[in-house]
Amino acid sequence: xxxxxxxxxxxxxxxxxxxxxxxxxxxxxxxxxxxxxxxxxxxxxxxxxxxxxxxxxxxxxxxxxxxxxxxxxxxxxxxxxxxxxxxxxxxxxxxxxxxxxxxxxxxxxxxxxxxxxxxxxxxxxxxxxxxxxxxxxxxxxxxxxxxxxxxxxxxxxxxxxxxxxxxxxxxxxxxxxxxxxxxxxxxxxxxxxxxxxxxxxxxxxxxxxxxxxxxxxxxxxxxxxxxxxxxxxxxxxxxxxxxxxxxxxxxxxxxxxxxxxxxxxxxxxxxxxxxxxxxxxxxxxxxxxxxxxxxxxxxxxxxxxxxxxxxxxxxxxxxxxxxxxxxxxxxxxxxxxxxxxxxxxxxxxxxxxxxxxxxxxxxxxxxxxxxxxxxxxxxxxxxxxxxxxxxxxxxxxxxxxxxxxxxxxxxxxxxxxxxxxxxxxxxxxxxxxxxxxxxxxxxxxxxxxxxxxxxxxxxxxxxxxxxxxxxxxxxxxx
RNA sequence: CGGGGCGUGGCGCAGUCCGGCUAGCGCGCUUGCAUGGGGUGCAAGAGGCCCUGGGUUCAAAUCCCAGCGCCCCGACCA
Numbered sequence: 317x318x319x320x321x322x323x324x325x326x327x328x329x330x331x332x333x334x335x336x337x338x339x340x341x342x343x344x345x346x347x348x349x350x351x352x353x354x355x356x357x358x359x360x361x362x363x364x365x366x367x368x369x370x371x372x373x374x375x376x377x378x379x380x381x382x383x384x385x386x387x388x389x390x391x392x393x394x395x396x397x398x399x400x401x402x403x404x405x406x407x408x409x410x411x412x413x414x415x416x417x418x419x420x421x422x423x424x425x426x427x428x429x430x431x432x433x434x435x436x437x438x439x440x441x442x443x444x445x446x447x448x449x450x451x452x453x454x455x456x457x458x459x460x461x462x463x464x465x466x467x468x469x470x471x472x473x474x475x476x477x478x479x480x481x482x483x484x485x486x487x488x489x490x491x492x493x494x495x496x497x498x499x500x501x502x503x504x505x506x507x508x509x510x511x512x513x514x515x516x517x518x519x520x521x522x523x524x525x526x527x528x529x530x531x532x533x534x535x536x537x538x539x540x541x542x543x544x545x546x547x548x549x550x551x552x553x554x555x556x557x558x559x560x561x562x563x564x565x566x567x568x569x570x571x572x573x574x575x576x577x578x579x580x581x582x583x584x585x586x587x588x589x590x591x592x593x594x595x596x597x598x599x600x601x602x603x604x605x606x607x608x609x610x611x612x613x614x615x616x617x618x619x620x621x622x623x624x625x626x627x628x629x630x631x632x633x634x635x636x637x638x639x640x641x642x643x644x645x646x647x648x649x650x651x652x653x654x655x656x657x658x659x660x661x662x663x664x665x666x667x668x669x670x671x672x673x674x675x676x677x678x679x680x681x682x683x684x685x686x687x688x689x690x691x692x693x694x695x696x697x698x699x700x701x702x703x704x705x706x707x708x709x710x711x712x713x714x715x716x717x718x719x720x721x722x723x724x725x726x727x728x729x730x731x732x733x734x735x736x737x738x739x740x741x742x743x744x745x746x747x748x749x750x751x752x753x754x755x756x757x758x759x760x761x762x763x764x765x766x767x768x769x770x771x772x773x774x775x776x777x778x779x780x781x782x783x784x785x786x787x788x789x790x791x792x793x794x
Numbered sequence: 795c796g797g798g799g800c801g802u803g804g805c806g807c808a809g810u811c812c813g814g815c816u817a818g819c820g821c822g823c824u825u826g827c828a829u830g831g832g833g834u835g836c837a838a839g840a841g842g843c844c845c846u847g848g849g850u851u852c853a854a855a856u857c858c859c860a861g862c863g864c865c866c867c868g869a870c871c872a
Contacts, residue, residue: 322833350864406871427872461795461870468871521872529872544872576872611831648832655832666831676831684832 323656325592330536331464337586338465341595341657351463351470355579358657361603363473363579367453369505369601370475370577373497379449379477384431386455387422392430395555399429402522406458408470424457429523429548429574432478433556440570443482443562447490451477466583467540467794474578480558480570484549487571491547494575495528498543506581507598507712508532508588509719510542511789513765518752521574525549531764531789533719534587537739539764539791542584545575583794588715593683595658598711599704605636606700607659611647611666624670624693628663631696635704655680660707661700669693681707681714723789732778732790736761740791744775744784751779755790764789 323340324332338344343359346352355363371381387410394400403426410422425431436448453475460468477494481487495512502508510530520527524546532542552558553569562568589596599605610625612618622641629639638659640650647664654662664676675696679687691699722739726732735741736759745751745763756762766788777784 346864402872458871515872519872524872527872541872546872609831613830646830646832646834648830648834650833651831652833664831668831 323594326535334587337590337595344465351460353465353469358603362582362601365601366581369501373501374451377493379451382450382452384428384452386425388425388431390421390423393423396523396551399523406460408457408459426456426458428476429552433552433558436480437556437558440480440558440560442560446480446482448480451475466579472579474576476574476576479573484571487573488547491528491545491573495545498530498577502530502542505600506585507708508584509716511765511767513767515765516752516763518749519763521546523551529765532584532588537722539793540584542581543577546573548572548574589711594656596680597658597660599660599708602660604638604659605704606632606661606663607654608639608663609647609650610641611664617667620670621665624665632700635700661703679707681710726778729778733759736790736792740789742787742789743778745788746777746780746782746784751777754779761790761792764791764793
């Protein structure tokens, strides 16, 4: 779908804007099965860069990768009460294998706590076996009724870390450490500002003692949970009998954690940075960081220009660079095309540039003339590196400013109701499920998280007026 | 699962009400010529199980019955 029609603007129709970008930038396409997506090469390249940035961080914090099976005995899911209640409505179940009805139906994993818990109980016998710090890159299936590419699909790709520890304190520290890893990744690789915080009991992972999240504000001010880290306590250890002999020769249940970040994060990148021209990719994750567009009329001009282009390509070999030498489309088309695909920096090289030993540079984060400049071909690599850094920083600053501009401090309930119609509300909350439910019923806004950073005082609940220890973010969410 | 909508070249649609001739249009695709510093133009082409099955009829994309699928809204949902 390489339509030349204009995108709808974000203001006109944000969700249609999103859908069209995903398809036109060739990130993903609809699969023949409802709710499933095909991640196309450009989208997958973006995911691979996300994987690389996360995987480096996982390794640096002592984790190793492994692979657990897709199919899980149905009975496993039923061993943890909250877990089965949370997930049973959205399970895909295999009942026939090799033409025979199975004695026990198999679940296509919606997440792997159960199968991993089962294996950990075999592997962990002594405190000397702990901690176990394993991550898995894979796919899971959750039978969602209402789907959107990347944001909520029946099948999605993610990583899930699963760790086991000898003490509660150590497991809690791991949960928080990985939350910090996610926040660091979001900010420093994706330029997506996030709020780290604690989920309410209503919003926490089914089976967790508590869940932490990084929440990001999208371009329409709705919130997107972009990564989560769960302290599972001994819930799964008890359900799957993960026991070890401690240093006093006493049997103890292990303390476990799990944490995940999915292809949904691609949705976060799109909706955080994208503009009315299309996708805007953060330079550190962009599959193509620099696109070079040669411009020429005659064959003679072409050979001169291409000579220059090849020199520039060699000079910039340290970047992810693409030369768009398609003869069948005009330069103007290519400008729009690569803007749609979010390439951070465009370099134009034409006869005038060859004559002056220069190139034209166009920054994707500053559309139109304002983002264009000319640069000497000397020291080009250094200049490009600097510009890509600048783009990363400016994307982050812009997104942060947007979030701040759309985050409100309502002082009473009517102000809260008003605030969540067009932004986030940061308000005192007594932490009762009743007040949380009332806000949800009356405004469609849910508690996104209780930020880890809190004011050093207390207040009174925005809903009921009772004493409140902490502030929470209320917002409409994806 | 409730309400609504839609299935016609790759994509988006018209045609269906009121049955009839070679099933059209836009985009995309192929070829040629011109063009090329912000979505080029002209010309010539290729491409169809009109969702599936059954029925009515001299005749069905069009009418009737059944089924399948998809989309939107709601309910549901880390």
